[in-house]
Amino acid sequence: MGTTKTTTAKKTKKATAKKAAAAAKAVKTSVKKQAKKSAKKPVAPVKSASLQDFISAALDADKAQDIVCIPLKGKTSIADYMIIATGTSSRHVASMARNLRDKLSQERQIKARIEGVESGDWAILDTGDVMVHIFRAEVRAFYDLEKLWGADFSTVNYTLYQSV
Known part of the structure; x- marks a missing residue:
């Protein structure tokens, strides 16, 4: 029984690590997209x-x-x-x-x-x-x-x- 608990714990750690990596990747891509959108139109201040x-x-x-x-x-x-x-x-x-x-x-x-x-x-x-x-x-x-x-x-x- 001890081995099943450790393998289950390892699986959940791996799944959690994968979810965290996917979330970090999603944040990086959304930040890149926002940076690209804002870089398109540099508007000079109107005097x-x-x-x-x-x-x-x-x-x-x-x-x-x-x-x-x-x-x-x-x-x-x-x-x-x-x-x-x-x-x-x-x-x-x-x-x-x-x-x-x-x-x-x-x-x-x-x-x-x-x-x-x-x-x-x-x-x-x-x-x-x-x-x-x-x-x-x-x-x-x-x-x-x-x-x-x-x-x-x-x-x-x-x-x-x-x-x-």
């Missing part, structure tokens, strides 16, 4: 100033009117810049917001959160560092975010592009 320029140019290409950029550093921690633009109609506002979201996703790999596209009066895109507000003209005049955030047009001209 908010270059992002601001990119967004302003994209809005200008979509025929936005009165594009204004307000630096928010030192005023709030929600963003570094706020860009305000005007669309000619509800459809134009919604179209510009969707186009900007798509351009940010495709060209900058930024997933911007978007709100207000359904109504078309006021669309907001949040990229993290830059907040973008796209208004219809009447809605922009009503809320007057430039005044609220203290855009001082007497000392610095914040208008990036003037539509013709």
Whole structure:
């Protein structure tokens, strides 16, 4: 009987050792797979100033009117810049917001959160560092975010592009 206990103990030790080796191998392969996945897309950190320029140019290409950029550093921690633009109609506002979201996703790999596209009066895109507000003209005049955030047009001209 003593030999059966030792052979059974040896078998369980071998089985346990095999299971441990298989588990260690599985961990190694999963770590290698994760390392390969993360190594595929090295994304450079986005600087908010270059992002601001990119967004302003994209809005200008979509025929936005009165594009204004307000630096928010030192005023709030929600963003570094706020860009305000005007669309000619509800459809134009919604179209510009969707186009900007798509351009940010495709060209900058930024997933911007978007709100207000359904109504078309006021669309907001949040990229993290830059907040973008796209208004219809009447809605922009009503809320007057430039005044609220203290855009001082007497000392610095914040208008990036003037539509013709």
